[in-house]
Amino acid sequence: MDKPNKTLMIQGTASDAGKSTIVAAICRILKRRRIKTAPFKPQNMALNSAVTPDGGEIGRAQAVQALAAGVELDVDFNPILLKPSSDTGAQVIIHGKAISQMQAQQYHDYKKVAMDAVLESHQRLKQKYQAIIVEGAGSPAEINLREGDIANMGFAEAADCPVILVADIDKGGVFAQLVGTLELLSESERNRVKGFIINKFRGDIKLLESGLTWLEHKTNKPVIGVLPYIQGLEIAAEDAITTEQVLDEVKFKVAVPVFPRISNHTDFDILRLHPSVELIYVGPEQTIPNVDLIILPGSKNVRADLAHMQKVGWDKSIAKHLRYGGKVFGICGGYQMLGIAINDPNGIEDVAGESQGLGYLPISTELTDNKALKHTQAQLHFSDECVELTGYEIHCGISTVTNTKVGRRLLTTNGADSGFINADDQVAGCYLHGIFDTPAVIPALAKWCGIALSQQVDYQSLQQQAIDKLADACEQHLDLNKLFKYINIS
Structure with missing residues (x-):
C-alpha cells in the first residue's frame, strides 16, 4: 500500500510573493521537530543554480531549502530547471542534466515528458522522506500557461496535494491578489487551496483584522497567519539581485x-x-x-x-x-x-x-x-x-x-x-x-x-541565522497546527 500523502504545496499570487523563503522556513521548523523533510520545486526557471554531490544541477532556492531541512542536495528536489539564454530560448535540465536548448514553443510541446520526470522525482521522494514541501512558480492564475502546467496546479492536481496560497501585502492589493487568483482557478483547484498566508506586513495587525475577517467569509478559507516584514533577511535569492548594504568603514x-x-x-x-x-x-x-x-x-x-x-x-x-x-x-x-x-x-x-x-x-x-x-x-x-x-x-x-x-x-x-x-x-x-x-x-x-582587510565574514553561518530568524517568525505568527494537519503532522 502506498504511503499517506505528506506533500504540501506553497503557491503564490505572483513572483516574489515569498514562496521560496516560506518553504525554507517550514523545512527548518520540521527539522526542529525531527521530521525528515524534502524541499521540492517541480519546475524552476532561474540562472542561479547549485551542484548536487552526484554532479547534477538544481535551482539555488532548493539548495537553500535543503540547507534549512538539513538534508543533502538531490536532483529530485528540482527535476526541471530552465536556464534562459535569450528572451525566447532556454537550456532544459532534467534530473540534473542538460538535455537540450529549446525555444518557448518547443518546450510547451515537451511538457508531457517533463511532467513524467516531475512525478517520477516526487514518487522517489515520497519513499524517502516523511514530508515534502513544494514550491510553486510565479502564479497559478496565468491563463496563457495553464495548458500542460507542471509548475503549479497541474502538479498539485496530479499529486493530489493541498495548497497554501501566499500573497505579498507590501506590494499592495493583497485581497485582490488572493480573491482574484481563486476566481481564475477551476473548481477543483479552488477546493485544493486550504488557506492563505499574508507576507511582509508592516504596522498594527489590528488595522488588518477586518480585512482578514472579510477574506475568510468571502472565500470560506482560513488565514493561516500574517508574517511581518523582516528587515535584513539575508537568504540567497533565487533570481533577483539584492543591493542593500550595511557598511561600517569602506575600505x-x-x-x-x-x-x-x-x-x-x-x-x-x-x-x-x-x-x-x-x-x-x-x-x-x-x-x-x-x-x-x-x-x-x-x-x-x-x-x-x-x-x-x-x-x-x-x-x-x-x-x-x-x-x-x-x-x-x-x-x-x-x-x-x-x-x-x-x-x-x-x-x-x-x-x-x-x-x-x-x-x-x-x-x-x-x-x-x-x-x-x-x-x-x-x-x-x-x-x-x-x-x-x-x-x-x-x-x-x-x-x-x-x-x-x-x-x-x-x-x-x-x-x-x-x-x-x-x-x-x-x-x-x-x-x-x-x-x-x-x-x-x-x-x-x-x-x-x-x-x-582583516575582518572575515562566515557566509554559511549568516545563511543559517537568516533561516532560523525566518523560521522563528513563522513559529510565532502562523497557525502551525492548522498548517500541518493537511499533511498529517502534529
Whole structure:
C-alpha cells in the first residue's frame, strides 16, 4: 500500500510573493521537530543554480531549502530547471542534466515528458522522506500557461496535494491578489487551496483584522497567519539581485557589471555582506565607477553578454581601470571573456560562431556539449600564501592556456593548476563559483588589490541565522497546527 500523502504545496499570487523563503522556513521548523523533510520545486526557471554531490544541477532556492531541512542536495528536489539564454530560448535540465536548448514553443510541446520526470522525482521522494514541501512558480492564475502546467496546479492536481496560497501585502492589493487568483482557478483547484498566508506586513495587525475577517467569509478559507516584514533577511535569492548594504568603514570598493544573462550572482552576496566592502552592481545605462576591483560574473550566454559589454562601453572602462593600476577578476563566463577567444561551433549557448575575448589572459575557450558540474576543493595562490577553499563548477566551456610564460596559476585543484593570473598581476580568473564564501578569501582578494582587510565574514553561518530568524517568525505568527494537519503532522 502506498504511503499517506505528506506533500504540501506553497503557491503564490505572483513572483516574489515569498514562496521560496516560506518553504525554507517550514523545512527548518520540521527539522526542529525531527521530521525528515524534502524541499521540492517541480519546475524552476532561474540562472542561479547549485551542484548536487552526484554532479547534477538544481535551482539555488532548493539548495537553500535543503540547507534549512538539513538534508543533502538531490536532483529530485528540482527535476526541471530552465536556464534562459535569450528572451525566447532556454537550456532544459532534467534530473540534473542538460538535455537540450529549446525555444518557448518547443518546450510547451515537451511538457508531457517533463511532467513524467516531475512525478517520477516526487514518487522517489515520497519513499524517502516523511514530508515534502513544494514550491510553486510565479502564479497559478496565468491563463496563457495553464495548458500542460507542471509548475503549479497541474502538479498539485496530479499529486493530489493541498495548497497554501501566499500573497505579498507590501506590494499592495493583497485581497485582490488572493480573491482574484481563486476566481481564475477551476473548481477543483479552488477546493485544493486550504488557506492563505499574508507576507511582509508592516504596522498594527489590528488595522488588518477586518480585512482578514472579510477574506475568510468571502472565500470560506482560513488565514493561516500574517508574517511581518523582516528587515535584513539575508537568504540567497533565487533570481533577483539584492543591493542593500550595511557598511561600517569602506575600505574596499568592488564593481560587478550586470550582464543581461548574469548567472550565479549569489557569488557576490558575501562581498555585499562584508561591512568594509562596498559592492556596486553596474546596470546597462551606467558606467563603471572608480573602484579597486572589477569582477566579471558568470553568464548563461557568454558571447552575447560579451557583445553587450562592448556595446555599452564597459570594455573601455576596464581598459582605463587597468591603465590606472586597478585589478580585474573573472568568474566562469567572466573568466572566458578575459581570454583571447570564445568559440561555440555547435551553438551550445546561442548562434554558432566565435568571438574575440578581451585578450587579458592567455586562454582560449571552446563551448562543448559536456557540462562540468562538480564541487571542488582548491588552494588559492594570489601570493606566496596559500588559502584553502571550496567552491563549485558549472560550465560548458573548456579553456586552454595558450602561453604559460605570460602569467601563473591562480588555483591548485586536485594537484593540477587551474585559473590564471597575468604577468602584470592585474587580471585573474577561474571557473570556481562560491570562491568568496570561504572566510579567508576576501582578505586575500583585498590584499591582492593592495588593501589590508582583516575582518572575515562566515557566509554559511549568516545563511543559517537568516533561516532560523525566518523560521522563528513563522513559529510565532502562523497557525502551525492548522498548517500541518493537511499533511498529517502534529
